[in-house]
Amino acid sequence: MLIKASDKTTPKSYELTSESDYWSRRAWLKAAGYFGAGLAAAVSLPVVGAPASPETWQAMLKQKLADSVAWAGSSRDKPTPYEDIIQYNNFYEFGTGKDDPARLSKSFKVDPWRVQVAGEVAKPGNFTLEDILKPHALEDRIYRFRCVEAWSMVVPWVGFPLADLLRRFEPTSSAKYVRFETLVDPDRFPAQRFGRSTISWPYVEGLRMDEAMHPLTLMVVGVYGKTLLPQNGAPLRLMVPWKYGFKSIKSIVKIEFTSTAPKTTWQQLASSEYGFYANVNPEVDHPRWSQKRERRLPNSLWDPNWVPTQKFNGYEEQVAALYDKMNLRTHF
Numbered sequence: 489m490l491i492k493a494s495d496k497t498t499p500k501s502y503e504l505t506s507e508s509d510y511w512s513r514r515a516w517l518k519a520a521g522y523f524g525a526g527l528a529a530a531v532s533l534p535v536v537g538a539p540a541s542p543e544t545w546q547a548m549l550k551q552k553l554a555d556s557v558a559w560a561g562s563s564r565d566k567p568t569p570y571e572d573i574i575q576y577n578n579f580y581e582f583g584t585g586k587d588d589p590a591r592l593s594k595s596f597k598v599d600p601w602r603v604q605v606a607g608e609v610a611k612p613g614n615f616t617l618e619d620i621l622k623p624h625a626l627e628d629r630i631y632r633f634r635c636v637e638a639w640s641m642v643v644p645w646v647g648f649p650l651a652d653l654l655r656r657f658e659p660t661s662s663a664k665y666v667r668f669e670t671l672v673d674p675d676r677f678p679a680q681r682f683g684r685s686t687i688s689w690p691y692v693e694g695l696r697m698d699e700a701m702h703p704l705t706l707m708v709v710g711v712y713g714k715t716l717l718p719q720n721g722a723p724l725r726l727m728v729p730w731k732y733g734f735k736s737i738k739s740i741v742k743i744e745f746t747s748t749a750p751k752t753t754w755q756q757l758a759s760s761e762y763g764f765y766a767n768v769n770p771e772v773d774h775p776r777w778s779q780k781r782e783r784r785l786p787n788s789l790w791d792p793n794w795v796p797t798q799k800f801n802g803y804e805e806q807v808a809a810l811y812d813k814m815n816l817r818t819h820f
């Protein structure tokens with residue numbers, strides 16, 4: 489993607505609050521087996537909200553990856569090789585080159601990590617990765633994945649339905665949209681260092697509530713049965729298979745339920761080129777290129793491997809009803 493607008497915003501540093509609410513405290517105590525034991529007062533509890541030991545969420549994730557089940561709806565297209573999925577990336581926090589994310593994320597440390605849940609919900613809070621992962625069984629889902637730049641892959645993701653996570657926070661009736669933010673940390677993301685990017689961080693994406701709750705919308709924690717690598721958006725990234733890739737925000741640290749549509753990063757940069765919906769649609773071209781076909785990876789300059797682009801990236805049957813009376817040309 490080409491960035492047209494430019495701005496000189498200084499990166500904001502993301503602050504992890506050590507504050508914790510009743511719900512996450514309860515979840516932690518439950519996980520630790522303290523409920524009903526009558527021992528809680530007698531043992532010395534770790535400070536709730538202190539960084540969880542990395543082994544713990546990593547061990548939990550490993551076990552869940554081992555127990556994951558194949559999803560019946562997987563694409564029959566041939567999966568893109570793992571090497572391509574982890575080496576050809578868009579992740580502008582590392583840089584705009586396709587090889588920047590793999591190259592510059594080698595020493596990326598996920599910990600410490602918290603996910604803040606805020607806005608129109610009964611149960612907001614700051615959650616550890618263990619809190620987030622604990623109740624969810626994982627599924628292996630092979631999805632087609634189409635970037636707005638007209639290349640595509642077929643990726644065996646591992647994750648769980650976003651809807652199952654969102655329900656835990658009990659969104660109120662005012663929650664009409666979900667807004668997501670990526671981590672801001674110039675120590676971990678080189679392109680967030682002062683003056684190195686025209687993007688105003690954090691990277692922000694959003695979905696309408698019904699899109700977020702759709703059974704195809706996945707919270708991803710793995711690829712090809714392995715723990716998600718930083719270049720693919722570790723530890724948590726979204727996957728909305730019927731939308732252009734930029735909707736599938738990586739390395740999520742905030743989930744906010746809102747009553748109005750959030751302003752997303754690409755809309756802010758070039759609203760005439762990147763819309764809020766960003767549904768894959770071969771009938772609506774990007775102002776600067778055709779969306780009728782896509783280069784399916786792996787490919788080369790000599791063999792671009794063009795394939796026709798499908799409406800809603802081939803998921804029309806499952807998602808068309810979400811956009812029933814909408815003009816997809818104006819709501820691009």
Ligand SMILES: Nc1nc2c(c(=O)[nH]1)N[C@H]1C(S)=C(S)[C@@H](COP(=O)(O)O)O[C@H]1N2
Nearest residue numbers: 577578579580635670691720733734736738
């Ligand atoms: N935070 C963040 N999320 C992001 C991006 C980004 O630059 N920053 N790029 C998006 C784009 S344009 C695409 S195509 C996909 C790429 O995902 P992949 O590298 O895992 O294939 O991530 C999306 N999510």
Ligand SMILES: [Mo]
Nearest residue numbers: 635636733734
């Ligand atoms: Mo993209």
